[in-house]
Amino acid sequence: MKYVTEGYQPADALRFFEDISAIPRASGNEAGIAAYMKKFAEDRGLEVHVDEHNNVIIKKPGSKGCENLPPVMLQGHLDIVPEKNQDTVHDWAKDGLKLMITDDGKLTADGTTLGCDDGYAISYMMAVLDRNDLRHPPLECVMTSMEEIGLVGARKMSGEHITAKRMIGMDAGGEGGFLASSAGGNYVYIKVPFNYVSAKGEGLSIRVRGLEGGHSGGMIHMEKGNSNKILGRILYNISKECRFNIASITGGFKGNAIPREADCVIMIQDGTAARAREIIAETEKEIRSELAFSDKGLKVLVDTASAEKMLNIEASQRIVHLSHVLPNGMMMKSMAIEGLTNASLNVGVVTMEEGYVQYEITVRSAEDSLVRSIAEVVYDIAVTAGAECSIGGTYPAFSFDPDSKIRKLVMDVYKETTGKEGVIRAVHGGTEAGVFRALIPGLDIVGLGPNSGGAHTPDEWVDLASYKRAFDLLLKVLDRLCDEK
């Protein structure tokens, strides 16, 4: 095989990166890469376990003199997000990636995701497992499946082959930034049952447009407008003076995105359509002013509309009430880590299903207790309003530990080698670190990685010089773990 990274260091890790890039490994299609890793371990006489979900654990004894030290877990995921450009021909079931190096020293893939998320972790682990001249404690290399579709592989792990009480997670890029916390969360679903009745009255369509949206974890503190909530406020304001039924209501597409658009058709029963239009315009003006510095493109489009059927009045009123009162946005910020959201929720999606309107709400927090509490607030509101509610899809938080020993060691080594102060990083989204913290109580965790960008897009890249520095940091940390008492 011809390697495009020929001449770059670390040569072995980069070759392993290219080797795994030749194996299709989109989420859910990890059987091939898992079998490859099993053979990789067996060829080197290493203990290996592959479970039915294609999670792989490879163990390597400590280097000479370090055999009896406490083990350390290295961790990353095998799967990648299969995104490609429209005009790129690529079969994710059988094609390998075409890697390229840009003029400014970045590794990227031609028209597809690169899978540096999380190929850097896998290639680092392979190089550490392959080399015999390193000093390190016993290693437990944990490579998971289906991370990108909901941390699925990690959540299905039994943990029976893991004995380590500390973990270096490698799914969090940004040299000099060290992952110290990630959010847990769940999904809350609210269903408002309705009956259709024949439509009558004056029809108005209301469309919320022009908002920026963004990721409901990483962007929730930016005070972007939520189209479902804006529509709820408009409908509530109309309901104070006008009597109407809802004919249809929808908004947003994904629970983990702040919704940018929402649509509704209402049928006004008391001849007040002209007043309703005034109320919509007044409310739009108010909200535009409130969002002037965070999401200034809001537009509310109003038109006459017609419908054949509309929801019964009780269901219509329930929906107006819920859309108005459901809490949304940042609920609490962290006082331990600057800029971190500690708890939030996102009224992400409103859909019309057979016989009911459904709300999908994403709850996140760095504390599991807050995830539960906020979800229960939503539950209580929904049930009190006469709707049905269920809570599901719970995933655990990696809460911040101010006394983490492994993080201190990694940050000390970083400072010694670069002269720079490392930064504690935290994400308001779910990671496998949270899953492993829940699986192995007291697990001490830190995350590290190279500078990379464009994850989950065909523009994904990793800086090769940074790839080398982050690898060197990992090796130094493993060496230093042998000096720890």
Ligand SMILES: [Zn+2]
């Ligand atoms: Zn990842």
